[in-house]
Amino acid sequence: MRFYVHRINKSLNPGTTKWVAELALRPLSLEFSKERRLVHKDGIFKMEESEKFTAILNQFFKAKENFVSYIRNGRITDELILSVIFLAKLDLYVRARIIDPDYSKADSRDIEDLRALIKLVRRKDFNAESKVYFNPTFGKGSMMVGGADADMIIDDTLIDIKVTKILKLERKYLNQLIGYYLLSLIGGVNNNVKDRPIKNIGIYFARHGLLWTIPLKALGTKKKFDEAKEWFTKSLKNDTQGDIKEFLF
Secondary structure, three states, X not given: OHHHHHHHOHXXXXXXXXXXXXXXXXXXXXXXXXXXXXXXXXXXEEEXXXXXXXXXXXXHHHHHHHHXXXXXXXXXXXXXXXHHHHHHHHHHHHHHOOOOOOOOOOOHHHHHHHHHHHHOOXXXXXXXXXXXXXOXXXXXXXXXXXOOEOOEEEOOEEEEEEOOOOOOOOHHHHHHHHHHHHHHHHHOEOOEOOOOOOOEEEEEEOOOOEEEEEEHHHOOOHHHHHHHHHHHHHHHHOOOOOHHHHHHO
């Protein structure tokens, strides 16, 4: 989805931030450090990475190549889908420190599923006029909750993606988006405290091809949101059980 939105808005030069998956490489190198070995080549001794990590690194660079090709030609190949599944596994490691037993394989049903999901996306729902943010963070706000990033911001709309077969607006989905918005009021977007573009929030139900949005002004006035921000900030400071953080995730 990120690749697709990047491609249809490539004239805006989106995606200047790194992939979340890229943050997995250094800690994974340490995870496999016990499998490193000292080798002698051309009169020089050097430490060689483990075969597992070398394979992961090669797949990552291949994913970069596949991404560039897709942005250029728009063809969704099985190889591209394999790369995004691989990146999702790295993403899981970043967020939960879960190491997949085999980064090189993917279930054929997952490939079919992802191909079907991307066919449901309506281009007009994600065409941007001026700006696109992928995995936006909220500066000081994100730091207060131990790190938080949303899915994307298209112009002035914060969008979260839900891949659920049940087409239902759950209260927890709304809570999550309001929580992200409050974090943006605290820290801005991507470490720019003055950048506060969000005026709408939305949920894209990927299995239904449906984007639901609502303007924030329909949920409360600026004064009410400022009061909520103050309450939220104080509550986070006193959140010894992690209940407020759970509100976001």
